[in-house]
Amino acid sequence: MSLFTIDEKLCERDGICVAECPAFVIEMKTKESFPTVTDGGETRCINCGHCVAVCPHRAISLARMSVDQCPPVDDGLALGEDQMEQFLRSRRSIRTYKTQDVDAETLTRLIDIARYAPTGSNSQQVQWLIVPTRDKVVQLTALAVDWMRNAIEEKNPIAEAYQMGGIVRAWDNGVDIISRGAPALIITHGPEAYPIMTIDSAIALSYLDLAAPPLGLGSCWAGFFMAAAGSWPPLAEALNFPEGHKSFGAMMVGYPKYRYHRLPMRNEAKVSVLK
Ligand SMILES: Cc1cc2nc3c(=O)[nH]c(=O)nc-3n(C[C@H](O)[C@H](O)[C@H](O)COP(=O)(O)O)c2cc1C
Numbered sequence: 119m120s121l122f123t124i125d126e127k128l129c130e131r132d133g134i135c136v137a138e139c140p141a142f143v144i145e146m147k148t149k150e151s152f153p154t155v156t157d158g159g160e161t162r163c164i165n166c167g168h169c170v171a172v173c174p175h176r177a178i179s180l181a182r183m184s185v186d187q188c189p190p191v192d193d194g195l196a197l198g199e200d201q202m203e204q205f206l207r208s209r210r211s212i213r214t215y216k217t218q219d220v221d222a223e224t225l226t227r228l229i230d231i232a233r234y235a236p237t238g239s240n241s242q243q244v245q246w247l248i249v250p251t252r253d254k255v256v257q258l259t260a261l262a263v264d265w266m267r268n269a270i271e272e273k274n275p276i277a278e279a280y281q282m283g284g285i286v287r288a289w290d291n292g293v294d295i296i297s298r299g300a301p302a303l304i305i306t307h308g309p310e311a312y313p314i315m316t317i318d319s320a321i322a323l324s325y326l327d328l329a330a331p332p333l334g335l336g337s338c339w340a341g342f343f344m345a346a347a348g349s350w351p352p353l354a355e356a357l358n359f360p361e362g363h364k365s366f367g368a369m370m371v372g373y374p375k376y377r378y379h380r381l382p383m384r385n386e387a388k389v390s391v392l393k
Contacts, residue, residue: 119181120181121143121155121159121160121163121180121181122153122155122169122178122180122181123178123179123181124152124153124178125176125177125178125179126152126177128175128176128177129153129173129175129177129178130175130177131146131149131150131152131153132174133146134172134173134174135153135168135172135173135178136153138168138169138172139168139169140164140166140168141159141162141163141164142156142159142162143155143156143159143160143162143163143169144159144169153178163180164239164240164241165180165182165183165240166240167180167188170183170184170188171188173185204381205328206328207381208331208378208381209327209328209331210336210378211337211339212336212337212338212370212372212374213298213338214374214375214376215298215299215300215301215336215372215373215374215375216301216372216373216374216375217252217299218301218372218373219250219251219302220250220301220302220335220373222248222250224333225248225250225302225304225371226248227333228304228326228329228330228333228335228371229248229304229326231325231326231329232246232322232323232325232326232329233322234325235321235322235324235325237318237321237322238314238317238318241312241318243308243309243312243315243318244306244308244315244318244319244322244366245306245307245308245363246304246305246306246307247304247306247357247365248302248303248304249302249303249304249305251301251302252299252300252301252302255297255300255301255302255303256294256297257356258297258303258343258353258357259289259296259297259343260289261346261350261352261353261356262296262297262342262343262346262347262350262353263285263286263289263296264352264353265345265346265349265350265353266280266282266285266286266342266346267286268350270282276345280342280345285342295342296340296343297340297343297370298338298370299372300338300340300370300371300372301371301372301373302370302371302372303340303343303368303369303371304323304326304368304369304371305357305367305368305369306319306322306323306365306366306367306368307357307359307360307363307364307365308363308364308366309362309363310362310364311362315366316366318366319366319367320366320367322367323367323369326369327339327369334373335371335372335373335374336371336372336373337369337370338369338370339367339368339369339370340369340370344365344366344367344368347364347365347368348364348365
């Protein structure tokens with residue numbers, strides 16, 4: 119089967135698919151020719167769907183992504199500049215949650231948006247683990263606390279750097295500074311050997327963080343949990359990833375108890391222009 123098909127009745131031979139293909143997979147031999155696959159194009163194609171998405175005439179389909187599987191962009195839903203600024207500036211790390219669990223459907227919906235985050239070479243290697251209840255979150259967080267107790271005992275410098283003594287004392291007094299009382303965690307994992315997994319995972323979780331508020335949810339990076347999952351075997355084992363996988367990031371998720379009313383200040387951007 120050909121890598122892509124062209125509907126010759128619809129194609130206007132404008133060359134847009136040729137110009138936009140990131141892997142030089144498509145060519146038009148002359149200005150009058152229809153697009154065809156370049157030499158070696160089949161192996162270079164990263165199946166990003168740019169050709170399908172950029173064609174204004176719905177004239178091209180990939181074998182693995184037909185034009186009918188790609189919904190049109192709804193211009194009516196586009197964010198204006200002011201909406202974009204408020205949306206991005208009003209995202210907050212949420213650290214106080216209602217006790218209510220988040221249903222599986224809502225967590226799945228969140229991931230179903232986050233999976234559209236960019237990935238290197240469109241590799242889409244990020245996988246997701248949902249920890250869906252507070253009980254489960256507590257069980258796993260207790261293992262992260264064990265990691266901290268061990269680091270303190272071994273006088274590991276990270277114990278002081280992360281102020282683990284205080285975090286462990288708080289836990290023993292019923293205060294959870296690691297998962298902040300969240301009713302759910304979403305953890306990313308993927309092949310340990312994949313060199314840009316950390317970056318792909320961070321972008322995917324950032325998408326998830328931004329997707330949460332319109333669903334009524336709040337989220338917060340779970341940095342301590344991430345560090346523990348990456349270095350404490352009992353926690354890594356409890357997460358039960360497939361062979362060769364490790365965790366690359368974790369996010370707390372739940373319904374925010376409080377609403378934020380203002381946009382806090384941040385440092386001015388330090389920018390230089392290369393001359
Ligand atoms: C990689 C990373 C790890 C983080 N880990 C934690 C964490 O373990 N606990 C926590 O309460 N906040 C954590 N945060 C949230 C930051 O503290 C927060 O983004 C920062 O204070 C700014 O607040 P804002 O996100 O509301 O703008 C983390 C953020 C990032 C990007």
